[in-house]
Amino acid sequence: MxxxxxxxxxxxxxxxxxxxxxxxxxxxxxxxxxxxxxxxRVEIGHPPLIIKRDGRREPFDRDKLIRNVRKAADKRPLPVGDIERLVDDIEQDLIQQGRLEVPSKTIGDMAMDRLLKLDRIAYVRFASVYLNLADLDDLLGVIERIRHEDADGA
Ligand SMILES: [Zn+2]
Structure with missing residues (x-):
């Protein structure tokens, strides 16, 4: 100064x-x-705009992502606050990456990476909605990833 x-x-x-x-x-x-x-002043970063599948942009919606993950984790034995932490973690990552725009698929991938570690059933449910899994092969691919994860962890 x-x-x-x-x-x-x-x-x-x-x-x-x-x-x-x-x-x-x-x-x-x-x-x-x-x-x-x-x-x-402390500089506070902003999360990027999300590029939707149809090409439109919308602001990153933390609450919406929490709702979607919560839906996938419905009736799963997850501790209170885990989903919020998962979404906070994604938001922090997005801010740190400092990009202006990211495809919605990136958000889905980030959520899936984290859900895979948190709860397998929620992960598969989320994937089936988010990836718009149309056929069984896609779903098998998602389940295959769990096997790899288990193999890595063993
Ligand atoms: Zn002076």
Whole structure:
């Protein structure tokens, strides 16, 4: 932070307060001794837009994803909060990737990767809806992945 009056970089902080706009500090320039104010904000990233199958874009909808995963996990013995954590984890990943747009399929894949580790039945149910599994071969492919996962874990 440079002094707005003389441009010097060196300042001392007189006081600090936490305001709605961010952390406000009053500083005194060590060069010209004038006082100025700074506001520091934490940058919060945004999840990317989701490209739907028909090409339209929509904002990432955390609640919708929670609903879909919850539907797949209906009556499964999952601890409370697991699904929310799974979706939070996906949202964090998306924000960190910093991309502007991702296909909805990517979200589906991310959810499936995590569901596979969480609950096998929920994973297959979610896959059958999300991948729009039309025939048995596709479904067998999904189940095959569970076998691989088991083999890796053994
Ligand atoms: Zn100055």
């Amino acid at each position: 440079h002094c707005p009056f003389c441009g010097a970089a060196d300042s001392s902080v007189l006081d600090t307060r936490d305001a709605a706009e961010g952390i406000q500090r009053r500083r005194r320039c060590r060069n010209c001794h004038k006082i100025y104010k700074t506001v520091e």
